Amino acid sequence: NRTDTKYVLSTATLWEALQGLRGAYRMLEVDGVRQHHYRTVYFDTADFALYQRHHAGAADRYKVRARLYQDSGLAFLEVKHKTNKRRTIKERLRTDKLQSNLTLATVPFLQRHYPGESAALLPVLVNFFTRITLVGIDRPERTTLDFDLGFSWGDRYVTLPGLAIAELKQEGYALRSRFSQQMHALGVRPASFSKYCLGASLLYPWLKQNNFKRTHLLVQKIMRGTNHDNAN
Template sequence: MNMAVLNPLAGFCGHGLADQMRVALMDRVDAKFVVRPGALEQCLQGLRGAYTILDMDGCRRFVYDTLYFDSPDRRLFLDHHNGKLNRLKVRLRHYRHSKIMFLEVKKKTNRQRTVKTRVPVTFESFVDGSATRFLKEQSGLPVAGMQPALFVSYQRITLISTQNPERITIDTQLAFHSPDRTLSVDLPGVAIVEVKHDRHSGCSPMLQSLARHGCRPVAFSKYCVGTSLLYGSQLKTNRFKPLLRSLYGIGS
């Protein structure tokens, strides 16, 4: 994606990580949008007073690395594909700028709420067993059966509302890799915009702007999309084929 489309963000005031943590929204409702470059630029116009942007030492766009885990039979992927109401994802997320790593369990409840729990981890966390205990407690899964399933990298910009408990992430330059790096695919030319609230809200300037410019919410999971792109010939992906066609012109 031509990052010039994010020029409207240059005029946004910045906020720090401590400010952002006050809008952590670990238990939330959210909506995701797949937005093309021209529409994204239009959507951001006029929102300068409504949001601030995460700024750390002059940096406003940050690289995230995420390693997803699943069982050998891809149980977590198939739960999502089959529309299971209570489902989860397990991932190891590395924030390159701050050099912090978290082990996270992200749950989607039957009330369509997203609940995320996480714990900072180091090499010692795996040696002393604390990471394994966290994963077992939060997921209820047999930890010994979990294995690396997908690596995802992308660049993220984060906005928070100046008025409400609302956080917005804009992810670009998505790239998916098999854990051994033998398979790779990029997802150029789109941004994944996610609007997160503590509860459903009709007064979000970003949601209103997205609607004005014809952007509609979609069910988008980085893990499921990346897995489908890399392993679509080996797994059931029918549920995701319309999304894959719109993203990358495949899956027909």
């Protein structure tokens, strides 16, 4: 169980932030590699029930996804549960490859961790990004820094150059986090953000998305290279 705090910012602001975080974090390195590449397939129902629940502001919600860690070849099926207490619970099942479709072998796992009807879940989009992970030296926290984001499905393809998503992951919520302090100093405030919901709204523009308007405006602002302050 953990508490996640997200920040949406430009990659230029992110690199600026990293300069002020030296000594407080180390970069996670695997086989000498610090930048890791991810590919994720998200699943939803035909009427996008999981997306709609998030859009409606439901405090208790789920995401179902298959993820490939491209550098290592490791793949997992994951169920991510955001509870009404703002806790994030993630369960995952190791798979032999990226699951572009759910199989009978995954049913028992989904029945244990996903309250909906697993047979109704369909692949609806692919998300890809590059990630750097910061590990706290003196505090038990991690921060993931995602950039080079893109989404695709069928012949639809969207990329978001210059956009970065930072996610501070900690047990409980601590204002003493050096990363959160650095974000505040740079005028970047916590934001509600979902890669899945952003990607779905871009690839399926007919989906209801008025409640995501603030996020969309922030993303557009960053993509235009304007002021990164999202406090207003």
